[in-house]
Amino acid sequence: MSDVYILGTDMIKFGRFPDKNVADLGAEAALLALDDAGVSIQDIEALWCGNLMEAGAMVGQRILQQIGQTGIPVVNCANACATGATAFRDAWLSIKAGVYDLVLAVGVEQMGKGLLGGPGGRSGIPKEGLLGSGTMPAVFAEAGMEHARKYGTTFAQFAKVSVKNHHHSTMNPKAMYQLETPLEMVMNAEMISYPNTKLMCSVNVDGAAAAVLASEKKAKELGLKRAVRVRASVLTSDPFTERDLVMPDVNTCTRNAAKKAYEMAGVGPEDVNLVELHDCFATAEILHYENLGLCKDGEAGRMIDEGEVALGGRVPVNCSGGLLSKGHPLGATGIANIYEVSTHLRGEAGKRQVEGARIGLTHVIGLGSACAIHVLEKVS
Amino acid sequence: MPEQAAQAGPLPVVDFLKIPEKGDPYLEGHKCKSCGAIFLGKRTNCSKCSARDKMEAVKLSNKGSLYSYCIVHRSFPGIAVPYVSAIVDLEGGGTVKGNLVDVEPDPAKIAFGMPVEVVYGDALGRKDREGHSYLSYFFKPRS
Numbered sequence: 001m002s003d004v005y006i007l008g009t010d011m012i013k014f015g016r017f018p019d020k021n022v023a024d025l026g027a028e029a030a031l032l033a034l035d036d037a038g039v040s041i042q043d044i045e046a047l048w049c050g051n052l053m054e055a056g057a058m059v060g061q062r063i064l065q066q067i068g069q070t071g072i073p074v075v076n077c078a079n080a081c082a083t084g085a086t087a088f089r090d091a092w093l094s095i096k097a098g099v100y101d102l103v104l105a106v107g108v109e110q111m112g113k114g115l116l117g118g119p120g121g122r123s124g125i126p127k128e129g130l131l132g133s134g135t136m137p138a139v140f141a142e143a144g145m146e147h148a149r150k151y152g153t154t155f156a157q158f159a160k161v162s163v164k165n166h167h168h169s170t171m172n173p174k175a176m177y178q179l180e181t182p183l184e185m186v187m188n189a190e191m192i193s194y195p196n197t198k199l200m201c202s203v204n205v206d207g208a209a210a211a212v213l214a215s216e217k218k219a220k221e222l223g224l225k226r227a228v229r230v231r232a233s234v235l236t237s238d239p240f241t242e243r244d245l246v247m248p249d250v251n252t253c254t255r256n257a258a259k260k261a262y263e264m265a266g267v268g269p270e271d272v273n274l275v276e277l278h279d280c281f282a283t284a285e286i287l288h289y290e291n292l293g294l295c296k297d298g299e300a301g302r303m304i305d306e307g308e309v310a311l312g313g314r315v316p317v318n319c320s321g322g323l324l325s326k327g328h329p330l331g332a333t334g335i336a337n338i339y340e341v342s343t344h345l346r347g348e349a350g351k352r353q354v355e356g357a358r359i360g361l362t363h364v365i366g367l368g369s370a371c372a373i374h375v376l377e378k379v380s
Numbered sequence: 381m382p383e384q385a386a387q388a389g390p391l392p393v394v395d396f397l398k399i400p401e402k403g404d405p406y407l408e409g410h411k412c413k414s415c416g417a418i419f420l421g422k423r424t425n426c427s428k429c430s431a432r433d434k435m436e437a438v439k440l441s442n443k444g445s446l447y448s449y450c451i452v453h454r455s456f457p458g459i460a461v462p463y464v465s466a467i468v469d470l471e472g473g474g475t476v477k478g479n480l481v482d483v484e485p486d487p488a489k490i491a492f493g494m495p496v497e498v499v500y501g502d503a504l505g506r507k508d509r510e511g512h513s514y515l516s517y518f519f520k521p522r523s
Contacts, residue, residue: 115456124393125506125514126456131393132465132477133452141450142467149448149492193465194451194487240428245420246477247448247467 002216004095006228006376007102008037009339011209013174014327017110020206022054023062026108029208029332030067033104037212038222041068044212045100048075050087050107051331063106078331080366081280082235083107084209085334089372091213092233101218107336108208109329116204137201137281138193139367142247144283145195150298153286155195157301159186161282162200162324164310169321171311171352176205176327186282200282200324207329209336224379228342231359231375232264238369250284253371254291254363261361262293265375269293272315272375273357274344276337278365279322289317292363292373311352319344319352337362338374345378390515393503396420397517405500405515407440409474418473442498443522444470451485460504468496468519482520497522 010032012025026049034041041064049060055078064074079086084107091105117135128134147153163183169175181199189197219227236257241249262268269292277292279285289300294315295308303309309317320326320340323333341360343349354360362374392399399405409418414431418438425432449466466480480496483489496519503514 115454124391125503125508126459127393129452129455129459129461129463130479130503130506130516132467132479133450133455133463135452135455137454138450138452138465142448142465145450145492146448155487191451191453193453196450240417242417243447243467243469243475246475 004092004230005214005216005219005224005379006230006338006342007212007214007219007222008033008035008039009209009211009342010036011174011332011336011339012207014176014205014207014329017206022051022059022108022110023066025110025206025208026051026059026063026106027066029108029210030063030104030106033210033212039102039212042070043102044070044072044104046073046091046094046103048077048087048091048103048105050077050083050105050334051109052078052080052083053109053111053330059108060106079370080368081278081328081330082334082364082366082370082372083331084336085362085364085372085374086235086370088211088335088338088374089233089235092230095213095215101215103213104210105213105335106208106210107332107334109331110206111204111329113204133193135193137196139248140281140284141193141196143250143287144281147283147287147300151301153301156183156187157304158195158282158286159183159197159200160304161279161285162186164304165279165318165322165324166199168311168319168352169325171350172321172326175321175325176203177321177325196281196283202280202323202328203325205327205329207327207332207336209332209339211335211338226346227379228345229377229379231267231377232261232373234261234264234373236260236371248367248369250365250367250369251287251291253369254288254365257371257373258292261373261375267359267375272359272361274319274341274354274360275315275317275363276320276322276340276360277317277363279318279324280328280365282324284365285317285322288363292361311354316354319349319354334362334364334372337364338376341376345376388512390502390513393514393516395422397515399515406442407474407476407498407517409438409440410435411438411473420474420476440474441471444468444496444498446480446490446492446494446496447475448492449480449490451487464490466519478517478519480519495522496520
């Protein structure tokens with residue numbers, strides 16, 4: 001079966017845009033990606049649009065109302081924080097299935113500020129602070145503490161993830177923040193849910209990212225010079241695990257997806273030159289070094305201590321600044337990390353370029369749960 | 381109406397907390413007779429082994445141990461902080477999440493695996509729109 005290629009991809013600078021709406025932001029990213037691919041909306045055969053907060057509001061069609069109502073099929077999709085990656089993957093599937101040769105995937109979100117995770121309960125009384133916490137910082141703190149229980153991972157090790165990702169984002173003009181956050185600053189920031197301080201929580205921002213996907217035939221016709229090959233696209237949900245009713249399991253679905261992705265791509269974790277993974281909280285990033293096979297179980301703390309996952313290290317993770325500093329517009333995140341890895345594979349990442357990058361991996365988690373992984377490869 | 385609600389006994393905070401007419405309150409699990417998986421709350425089919433109509437209600441233990449936790453310092457408006465949000469494995473099966481009380485919200489004072497017991501009490505004074513009181517469960521350290 002022939003490969004699928006990314007011909008163009010881009011994202012808007014993440015930030016807060018109260019004067020714009022979701023369709024405005026999505027349209028902006030779509031046009032950027034089309035221009036990057038050197039094609040027009042008139043050439044696109046179908047659109048997949050990922051958006052969570054307005055999942056019932058036909059965002060994809062509203063984007064086309066701004067950039068060209070060509071009458072193509074539009075699929076609006078929602079899959080928690082894996083929404084963007086799911087839109088990309090379904091676009092990929094349509095080419096893999098031989099239905100289309102040139103399609104567009106857009107991920108977009110507008111976020112408020114503040115805690116995510118509802119106060120809980122449709123009836124009776126609020127359960128938050130009565131039956132533990134359902135806030136996202138707490139849920140991911142509990143997942144991190146499970147790692148601390150098994151391997152003795154420390155508060156400082158979790159905090160170092162945030163130091164690293166904020167440092168990376170100083171080299172990414174499209175990130176929400178470009179600020180150094182030394183370890184003391186991260187550890188002394190307001191404690192939200194121990195061990196996650198405010199600087200260890202992802203930033204709620206508005207954002208959009210898009211990608212133009214092409215069949216091998218179409219990609220060759222339009223030119224492969226800056227194309228990126230999709231070597232694997234995998235989506236999993238969470239299989240039953242014994243505590244998952246009260247403790248969402250982001251580990252097993254990631255491990256299952258990683259195994260399938262490496263098999264599909266015909267590569268191993270040792271072949272991967274950079275990773276953009278789902279650092280919704282600093283605690284989460286630590287778990288995924290092991291879940292993605294970047295190190296053996298129990299070695300994640302050592303990896304962050306020794307700088308193996310920093311730019312210049314053995315396998316740089318979240319060179320974009322990650323969700324912690326670039327920002328996390330839920331539906332856009334999965335395509336924004338595909339943009340980041342593609343930019344490195346094209347050798348266009350500027351100061352944060354991972355030198356000689358040939359293979360990169362993207363990973364997102366949608367709590368509840370979904371995991372999407374893509375393995376991308378430099379073509380020329 | 382609120383007066384009538386106040387006269388009636390408290391309602392269970394979740395459907396898996398049972399308040400029998402006689403005897404003490406307890407947590408109820410549903411156990412799959414095919415594979416032994418234990419769930420909180422009623423269900424018909426097993427999400428572990430997919431068996432249908434094999435669920436039986438079981439009384440869960442009030443003894444358990446702390447599996448994981450976090451200390452919540454920022455929550456939604458009106459929620460008292462800090463508090464310990466705890467994941468507890470119950471003896472004989474079942475994992476439950478709730479507040480760990482009677483312990484300082486300080487990681488140095490909390491140990492993984494520490495023995496805890498499930499205790500029952502008023503839901504921190506919270507009432508629903510009709511004025512009903514609620515009975516909740518909490519975890520506290522046991523020696």
